Amino acid sequence: DADVTQTPRNRITKTGKRIMLECSQTKGHDRMYWYRQDPGLGLQLIYYSFDVKDINKGEISDGYSVSRQAQAKFSLSLESAIPNQTALYFCATRKQGASVSYEQYFGPGTRLTVT
Amino acid sequence: AQSVTQLGSHVSVSEGALVLLRCNYSSSVPPYLFWYVQYPNQGLQLLLKYTTGATLVKGINGFEAEFKKSETSFHLTKPSAHMSDAAEYFCAVRNTGGFKTIFGAGTRLFVKA
Numbered sequence: 001d002a003d004v005t006q007t008p009r010n011r012i013t014k015t016g017k018r019i020m021l022e023c024s025q026t027k028g029h030d031r032m033y034w035y036r037q038d039p040g041l042g043l044q045l046i047y048y049s050f051d052v053k054d055i056n057k058g059e060i061s062d063g064y065s066v067s068r069q070a071q072a073k074f075s076l077s078l079e080s081a082i083p084n085q086t087a088l089y090f091c092a093t094r095k096q097g098a099s100v101s102y103e104q105y106f107g108p109g110t111r112l113t114v115t
Numbered sequence: 116a117q118s119v120t121q122l123g124s125h126v127s128v129s130e131g132a133l134v135l136l137r138c139n140y141s142s143s144v145p146p147y148l149f150w151y152v153q154y155p156n157q158g159l160q161l162l163l164k165y166t167t168g169a170t171l172v173k174g175i176n177g178f179e180a181e182f183k184k185s186e187t188s189f190h191l192t193k194p195s196a197h198m199s200d201a202a203e204y205f206c207a208v209r210n211t212g213g214f215k216t217i218f219g220a221g222t223r224l225f226v227k228a
Binding site: 041043045056107108 | 119124147149151156157158159160161164166205209214215216218219220221
């Protein structure tokens, strides 16, 4: 079974709709991240969480919100979807600790289309 | 501020040829450097990383990269391309003590038969 899972894998929604993307991990990592991938732009950080009570905005948080329901679960919401939020969304995790090398582990991605 | 520049959004090589994907970074302190690979319809997975020590690092699938501080580069190479290497490759940098990893825009590698 995959260590980091995302649901749904694909979603088409209409402008103005609220949508939630979910991420679960079995790696036991404290740190979780949401990224957005657009062609030619690489990955842009939306939000990150160091633990359940510590959530931080990334580079492009406008129009998004997150919820860290448990150590293993980190959800991303689009309160009112707009077409320029059409993208591939990735969840990632990382182990906390001074001796680790900051490697991140990624889920398979959610392809979101807003029409 | 940190940044990562990958030269060439697309690189095409013939099967068996050398693969060279270029990455330059900017960082005010010694960085941690990474190459990730993304196969179609999959998430990113770590190919190799440089933290400290030996500047030539070896990764999975025959890839290696060399950290050159004087050139602020971390280019990815593989002596002989295989069809299965066709994917998108991302270079990333993180400052020691920093909170975020910065990813490059990615280079898509095409391998011709």
